[in-house]
Amino acid sequence: MLLWSLVSTHVWGPGSVLLILVFLLRLSVRLWYKCHLWDLQHCCTDLTGKTAVVTGATSGIGKAVSQELARRGARVILACRNRERGQWALAEIQAASKDACLLLGEVDLSSMASIRSFAQWLLQECPEIHLLVNNAAVCGLPKKLTPEGLDLTFATNYVGPFLLTNLLQGALQRAGSARVVNVSSFMHTSGYIDEEHLTGAGRPLTFNQNYYCSKLLLTSFTGELARRLQGTGVTVNSVHPGVVYTKIMNQFPWSYRFLFWLSSFFIKDPQQGANPILYVSLAKELDGISGKYFSSSCVITLPHKAAQDPHVAQSLWNASVKLTHLNKAD
Numbered sequence: 001m002l003l004w005s006l007v008s009t010h011v012w013g014p015g016s017v018l019l020i021l022v023f024l025l026r027l028s029v030r031l032w033y034k035c036h037l038w039d040l041q042h043c044c045t046d047l048t049g050k051t052a053v054v055t056g057a058t059s060g061i062g063k064a065v066s067q068e069l070a071r072r073g074a075r076v077i078l079a080c081r082n083r084e085r086g087q088w089a090l091a092e093i094q095a096a097s098k099d100a101c102l103l104l105g106e107v108d109l110s111s112m113a114s115i116r117s118f119a120q121w122l123l124q125e126c127p128e129i130h131l132l133v134n135n136a137a138v139c140g141l142p143k144k145l146t147p148e149g150l151d152l153t154f155a156t157n158y159v160g161p162f163l164l165t166n167l168l169q170g171a172l173q174r175a176g177s178a179r180v181v182n183v184s185s186f187m188h189t190s191g192y193i194d195e196e197h198l199t200g201a202g203r204p205l206t207f208n209q210n211y212y213c214s215k216l217l218l219t220s221f222t223g224e225l226a227r228r229l230q231g232t233g234v235t236v237n238s239v240h241p242g243v244v245y246t247k248i249m250n251q252f253p254w255s256y257r258f259l260f261w262l263s264s265f266f267i268k269d270p271q272q273g274a275n276p277i278l279y280v281s282l283a284k285e286l287d288g289i290s291g292k293y294f295s296s297s298c299v300i301t302l303p304h305k306a307a308q309d310p311h312v313a314q315s316l317w318n319a320s321v322k323l324t325h326l327n328k329a330d
């Protein structure tokens with residue numbers, strides 16, 4: 001009451017009241033996250049001698065994940081499509097932890113040719129890979145075909161990780177025990193599966209539905225890959241980081257971006273967004289857990305029905321093998 005009478009006097013005015021309310025709200029959001037995020041500090045997983053690959057490490061969640069992995073002693077391959085942005089991220093992470101062992105790799109996940117040459121280079125550099133985080137993604141893009149005849153959004157968010165994961169399978173298995181983590185999104189539940197989308201055909205998609213559908217495909221694959229890798233020591237899971245303020249909305253119209261900016265005060269920052277991904281990557285209690293989808297509160301959750309159907313997943317796998325010309329020699 002006293003506070004209220006104090007702030008509502010003319011000296012303070014309604015503007016300040018609003019400011020204080022916003023501040024208090026922000027504080028409670030902070031506290032809420034503090035209590036609900038996985039306790040990273042108490043996880044003692046040490047990654048010395050381990051190799052981790054993070055795609056899309058130039059910004060947002062990918063950069064935050066890479067930084068924590070490097071801090072724990074891993075040799076981290078920052079897989080970026082733009083060399084200059086990659087070098088910036090590398091310098092930033094190096095500055096934050098002096099002993100970080102980082103390597104920059106160039107890969108455009110929307111291009112199968114680029115992924116193949118990246119994988120070839122990577123397998124020479126690192127015959128064993130202990131962790132692969134499929135994090136890079138785009139959203140808000142209109143339908144557009146890549147020179148290889150794939151839809152750009154589906155190529156980047158689904159076909160790219162599919163091909164990369166498969167090409168690195170040998171190195172993951174050689175590591176003895178390895179994890180694959182796909183960064184999905186809760187928005188995958190608004191998608192549906194139509195394999196024709198991969199090549200820009202199929203049922204028409206409304207604005208940003210290509211993002212939802214591509215994330216659904218990614219989630220569907222968790223199950224299929226897990227089934228295929230059973231008993232190899234490689235586990236695969238997907239996870240939703242939560243709603244995080246990053247440059248993911250850069251392709252959206254300015255009105256969306258403005259709303260996103262306004263909300264930035266109340267949603268996660270990239271470090272907090274990295275938390276569920278780090279949980280799935282590091283937590284000891286997840287040894288042997290595979291084929292699951294984790295919510296942003298680090299809880300195993302059932303994904304969209306379509307992503308639970310093994311027949312759909314197998315058919316999608318077959319279509320993806322054909323599209324990427326994946327064969328036994330890979």
Ligand SMILES: NC(=O)c1ccc[n+]([C@@H]2O[C@H](COP(=O)([O-])OP(=O)(O)OC[C@H]3O[C@@H](n4cnc5c(N)ncnc54)[C@H](OP(=O)(O)O)[C@@H]3O)[C@@H](O)[C@H]2O)c1
Pocket residue numbers: 055056057058059060061062079080081082085107108109110111134135136137138156183184185186240241242243244245246247248249
């Ligand atoms: N932010 C959220 O609220 C939210 C919610 C749910 C899920 N996610 C997921 O979290 C992941 C990380 O997103 P973010 O929020 O950190 O977004 P971000 O800041 O936009 O980061 C995306 C990263 O992906 C890279 N990338 C995009 N296209 C690429 C390509 N063709 N080849 C290689 N790299 C490419 C970007 O590289 P450049 O620097 O070259 O652009 C960037 O490093 C994504 O999988 C996203 O779907 C985010």
Ligand SMILES: *[C@@H]1O[C@H](CO)[C@@H](O)[C@H](O)[C@H]1NC(C)=O
Pocket residue numbers: 134157158159160161162163165166180181182217218219221222223224225226235236237238
């Ligand atoms: C990740 O997604 C790729 C396809 O994009 C798939 O091959 C792989 O099985 C998925 N792994 C996980 C952990 O979901």
Ligand SMILES: *[C@@H]1O[C@H](CO)[C@@H](O)[C@H](O)[C@H]1NC(C)=O
Pocket residue numbers: 311312314315318
């Ligand atoms: C996928 O391909 C395999 C091997 O070619 C085949 O046995 C299986 O029936 C196919 N699955 C679906 C659902 O198309």
